[in-house]
Amino acid sequence: MLVDGKWTENWQPVQGVDAKGGFVRQTSSFRHFVTPDGAPGPTGDGGFPAERGRYHLYVALICPWASRTLIARRLKGLEDAISVSVVRPELGTEGWRFGAGDGSTADEVNGASYLHELYTRADPHANGRATVPVLWDKVRGTIVNNESADILRILNSGFGALASDAIDLCPADLGPEIDALNDWIYPRLNNGVYRAGFATTQGAYDEAYAQVFEALDAMGERLRGNGPFLFGGRLTETDIRLFVTLIRFDAAYHGLFKCNRQRLADYPTLSAFLAHMLAVPGIRDTVSIDHIKRGYYSIRSLNPNGIVPVGPDLSALGL
Numbered sequence: 309m310l311v312d313g314k315w316t317e318n319w320q321p322v323q324g325v326d327a328k329g330g331f332v333r334q335t336s337s338f339r340h341f342v343t344p345d346g347a348p349g350p351t352g353d354g355g356f357p358a359e360r361g362r363y364h365l366y367v368a369l370i371c372p373w374a375s376r377t378l379i380a381r382r383l384k385g386l387e388d389a390i391s392v393s394v395v396r397p398e399l400g401t402e403g404w405r406f407g408a409g410d411g412s413t414a415d416e417v418n419g420a421s422y423l424h425e426l427y428t429r430a431d432p433h434a435n436g437r438a439t440v441p442v443l444w445d446k447v448r449g450t451i452v453n454n455e456s457a458d459i460l461r462i463l464n465s466g467f468g469a470l471a472s473d474a475i476d477l478c479p480a481d482l483g484p485e486i487d488a489l490n491d492w493i494y495p496r497l498n499n500g501v502y503r504a505g506f507a508t509t510q511g512a513y514d515e516a517y518a519q520v521f522e523a524l525d526a527m528g529e530r531l532r533g534n535g536p537f538l539f540g541g542r543l544t545e546t547d548i549r550l551f552v553t554l555i556r557f558d559a560a561y562h563g564l565f566k567c568n569r570q571r572l573a574d575y576p577t578l579s580a581f582l583a584h585m586l587a588v589p590g591i592r593d594t595v596s597i598d599h600i601k602r603g604y605y606s607i608r609s610l611n612p613n614g615i616v617p618v619g620p621d622l623s624a625l626g627l
Contacts, residue, residue, distance in 0.1 A: 344468030382590035385472035504550025505565030
């Protein structure tokens with residue numbers, strides 16, 4: 309962990325727990341926005357104008373939050389405008405590490421060995437875990453934003469004419485409904501699987517477990533009557549948020565995080581949703597089941613021997 313800009317102890321998945329022993333996620337610390345003219349966004353400071361080649365995205369293919377941003381970058385046609393680095397899947401004592409090979413890359417922008425080095429470059433007094441995704445400004449040499457929800461919105465509308473207008477991930481007429489559904493899904497499912505996996509008491513686990521399957525049941529019902537996407541025929545950021553959790557469910561959350569009432573494969577409607585999302589051009593390329601399994605099963609507090617399971621069989625999804 310970083311303490312006042314210095315790496316002082318081994319990486320840990322949990323930084324805090326609530327009074328019930330429940331997992332508390334770290335709050336993102338960089339909240340600036342890229343905008344077409346560099347004006348300030350909803351939070352943070354201005355001065356980050358949309359420019360081709362100026363920004364760089366740091367991601368981990370294991371991480372659902374980072375994968376959200378990779379998908380948005382592809383769907384908005386920003387591959388040539390925003391470069392990308394992919395960290396190694398395994399979480400070591402110093403957190404995310406760079407290294408070329410097996411779908412990972414070196415850090416060709418800053419030459420860092422570990423992601424936490426970027427945090428201390430941006431803030432010499434940084435504290436906490438160094439998380440992905442990170443949107444980096446090559447011109448100013450700093451982190452623009454490390455909150456995936458913000459970066460989704462930045463990629464959707466912050467790059468103006470540099471981005472494709474073929475899809476709007478947060479159309480104005482659906483904005484309030486998207487925000488409401490995001491706010492419902494996040495604690496129960498997106499973060500709910502982590503609350504189950506990293507719970508430190510039986511009560512905290514039981515509560516998270518129940519909410520995970522409440523959410524899965526509800527999303528299945530919604531898609532059954534409203535599909536193929538959560539808002540009917542339009543793919544939105546909420547579909548991306550749901551997809552990145554579901555695609556990891558059988559490979560990691562069902563076993564390692566003890567969310568084992570059912571597999572995703574046992575939900576026909578949710579499985580059909582996964583297949584439909586994977587058929588959207590560009591989305592499948594952001595998924596690495598190999599990285600997902602190697603990454604989650606490298607968490608020593610949950611899997612001390614580091615054994616990576618052979619299964620599950622995801623051939624029905626072409627994975």
